[in-house]
Amino acid sequence: MAAVSPQRRVMPPHLDAGCALFLDVDGTLLDFAPTPDEVALPEGALPVITRLSELLGGALALVSGRPLHELDRVFAPLQLPAAGLHGQELRGAPAMAAAAPSQAMQTLRAAAVRLAQQHPGVVIEDKGGNIALHWRKAPEAGAHVTALAQAHIGQLAGYRLQPGDHVVEVVPANVDKGRAVQALMRQAPFAGRRPVFVGDDLTDEYGFTAANALGGWSVLVGQRTNSHAIYHLPDTGAVHDWLRRNTEPGPTNTEYA
Numbered sequence: 001m002a003a004v005s006p007q008r009r010v011m012p013p014h015l016d017a018g019c020a021l022f023l024d025v026d027g028t029l030l031d032f033a034p035t036p037d038e039v040a041l042p043e044g045a046l047p048v049i050t051r052l053s054e055l056l057g058g059a060l061a062l063v064s065g066r067p068l069h070e071l072d073r074v075f076a077p078l079q080l081p082a083a084g085l086h087g088q089e090l091r092g093a094p095a096m097a098a099a100a101p102s103q104a105m106q107t108l109r110a111a112a113v114r115l116a117q118q119h120p121g122v123v124i125e126d127k128g129g130n131i132a133l134h135w136r137k138a139p140e141a142g143a144h145v146t147a148l149a150q151a152h153i154g155q156l157a158g159y160r161l162q163p164g165d166h167v168v169e170v171v172p173a174n175v176d177k178g179r180a181v182q183a184l185m186r187q188a189p190f191a192g193r194r195p196v197f198v199g200d201d202l203t204d205e206y207g208f209t210a211a212n213a214l215g216g217w218s219v220l221v222g223q224r225t226n227s228h229a230i231y232h233l234p235d236t237g238a239v240h241d242w243l244r245r246n247t248e249p250g251p252t253n254t255e256y257a
């Protein structure tokens with residue numbers, strides 16, 4: 001399917017009881033912070049997400065690049081169905097196999113440490129196999145970080161680079177958010193529902209494409225020209241407003257009340 005023109009994207013419809021909701025986390029539910037550890041959910045978000053999960057019969061999942069244990073920390077005491085590490089970790093479906101961390105990964109990690117010493121503010125996030133290199137606090141280092149990752153990826157058999165917002169990540173080649181959605185959609189309580197995927201970044205395009213292919217809806221947070229998302233919400237505040245409105249009866253779906 002061709003990318004959708006930004007001018008043509010509108011607000012997503014009200015969810016109904018037949019939907020399954022897949023939510024990216026950073027940049028979708030959480031505003032970005034200088035480092036990944038400094039994020040927090042806005043006040044009042046947790047009760048809304050809890051209520052919406054109940055209304056959808058439990059078919060609400062987080063789909064994130066963060067590991068599951070971090071998602072559980074941010075969303076505590078909730079333990080939602082979730083895909084962590086872009087789907088390498090799955091709660092609610094069998095996990096996808098990942099390539100074993102290799103000597104080449106150690107070499108990349110060591111090179112990244114040297115680069116971070118030269119460019120203070122570059123953050124190396126070690127996710128146990130996967131590595132994410134962030135430059136939100138050192139924007140001028142972005143080209144160097146990307147070049148370093150590109151120079152090493154050829155030695156990392158079974159891995160690919162996942163670019164994102166001020167980050168590049170080394171992830172298993174057979175893992176992405178679209179496959180995570182497909183895996184969860186094969187399981188109860190997701191199976192048979194209409195998938196709705198909400199995300200902001202390039203890695204979410206896999207989720208958008210998977211949701212579209214299953215007859216669902218895709219929602220881009222923020223604005224980007226080269227996206228396959230059908231619908232649009234301008235920022236994280238608009239996402240939380242939309243989620244809250246979806247805990248209230250919609251104009252046409254009385255059964256959902």
Ligand SMILES: [Mg+2]
Nearest residue numbers: 024026027201
């Ligand atoms: Mg995101």
